[in-house]
Amino acid sequence: MMDKVFVGLAQIAPVWLNQSATIEKVCSHIEKASKQGCNLVCFGEALLPGYPFWVERTGGAKFNDEFQKSLFAYYSSQAINIGNGDLEPITRACKENSIASYLGIIERAHDRSGHSLYCTLVYIDKSGVLQSSHRKLVPTHEERLVWSIGDGHGLRTHRLEQFTVGGLNCWENWLPLARTSLYAQGEDLHIAVWPGGDHNTHDITRFIAKESRSYVVSVSGFLTKEQIPKDLPFYKDIIDLMPESLANGASCVAKPNGNWLLEPQIGKEDLFIAELDHQEVRKERSLIDVTGHYSRPDVTKLIVNRERQKIADFED
16 A cells, blocks of 8 residues: 555536536546546536536526526536436546546436436546445535435545545535544545635635544636536526636645645646645644544444435335
């Protein structure tokens, strides 16, 4: 097992709300990260096919509104159905390039009727095997108008050389019990994915690192008004409502002592690479290990339900 690993932070824009074109872009960055020696490459929240930036700018809370229903229907058509094999080009790219990946997707869940949408973080190992799919526990504010609540099934960690890696979506990184569920599984490399924005990543990245004494990689998406595809069916209806910058990036990496390894990178698309040394984790864990020697399970204990929630059990 190697003490050092290289992690790529793919701070890129989707081809917004275009599933096939965004998949091509993701695959190209998987290959690029592999060629630059990365063991793991990470992408932002909801990158595939994109974050629903229109909701707060178009009156998304209007009930039974024909325009909002049409927007949702189009979003759903571009979402990922894992059961139908929509991720196969990406799992194949990971296998062919021998690299693991965390990727934020919008999932059209085949096990929940196939029409409700979930903000899902998938982990694919270097053999191209989908090891976990974590549906965001609680969508944030206006996200609840388009995304469904998830469950604990994907609260899992994975081995990556000497490291144990886990991840959460956006504001669920603020949930102390969700974080603890990963810490308790030995997590020492935490991946936090975001739609993009320095207001999100600047404080919490270093906070989680200091709390957990782990490396924390915050990877963000990116999107400008100019990058919104002009062939979107509703382009003319929304474009004048959009700001010049919808997501400015701010991907970053904090060391296990809370200091910056990579400060927030703002205002550009790029692949940033960080070298992580597991020895730094072991050094900091001598001071505090919040689910190890600095815990009292006889006093406080967390129970985590990792059952995939479903509406029916069929007995044939």
